[in-house]
Amino acid sequence: MSTTTNVVISEGISFNYLIKGTLLAIFSGIISLFFLPALIGLVVGVALVLASSGVEINIQKKQYRRYVGIFGYKIGKWNDLIT
Secondary structure (H helix, E strand, O other): OOOOOEEEEEEEEOOOOHHHHHHHHHHHHHHOOOOHHHHHHHHHHHHHHOOEEEEEEEOOOOEEEEEEEEOOEEEOOOEEOOO
């Protein structure tokens, strides 16, 4: 029997980078009409707009982290729980 060691409390899409991501996506979309590699900026801009946030708790290691999730990857520093 397997047990999950992480508890995830998602805050959903945070919109912390809404303005920056939207501007990057718009400008990259316009520039990509003339310079195809600018599509990378478009993808990054959309990723910033759709970034999510939350808290993840590792019960076995007694650690937690606030994370920012981009395309399913969670980025954040693990901290020890105070007992």
